[in-house]
Amino acid sequence: MSVLRMLYLLLAVWGAIHPMYYFVQWFQENGWDIMAMVDAWHVNVAASGLVWDLTISAIALTIWIIAEVTTRRNWGALIAIPATFCIGVSCGLPLYLFLRSAPVR
Template structure:
């Protein structure tokens, strides 16, 4: 297992922040509106600005997924695939720094 360089520690910190910040708002929304994922998706498209952000993040998540799959296959490092459910379960804010953190363990 790779060392914990300052850059890998930064990626790990970004993972934690990438979990806390989005879920702080998601949990507040679910508490106020109930645990309906459909209603939350509807809320994401409440106006043109929020719809634009949703599509921006959707394209970023798709590109990140392609990169993760490509790297996992070419490096034969299947642990990198853990970044995919992190991306779609929490968001790009977790998936990207997690992928960089995991990727860094082989480069150290």
């Protein structure tokens, strides 16, 4: 495995674990109510701006993944889409780059 692929994989794992730590901590303190978390994301205009920035990035990444997967026929790389929306762009993007950079058979 190349150094670059290993870096992508490490970033994907970090991008999954680090944000989840904060999400789980928030849920433990405030209850497991997803709508309460969405409300917390919009507590002020700076937070709302960040939410929209990440949402637009996630949509752009999803479009790119779908376009590339249909061209390259690498159907397994579609797993990066739920990773993006269930965990975050910090996991989905490096995961897709890891999967995309696999050697061609």
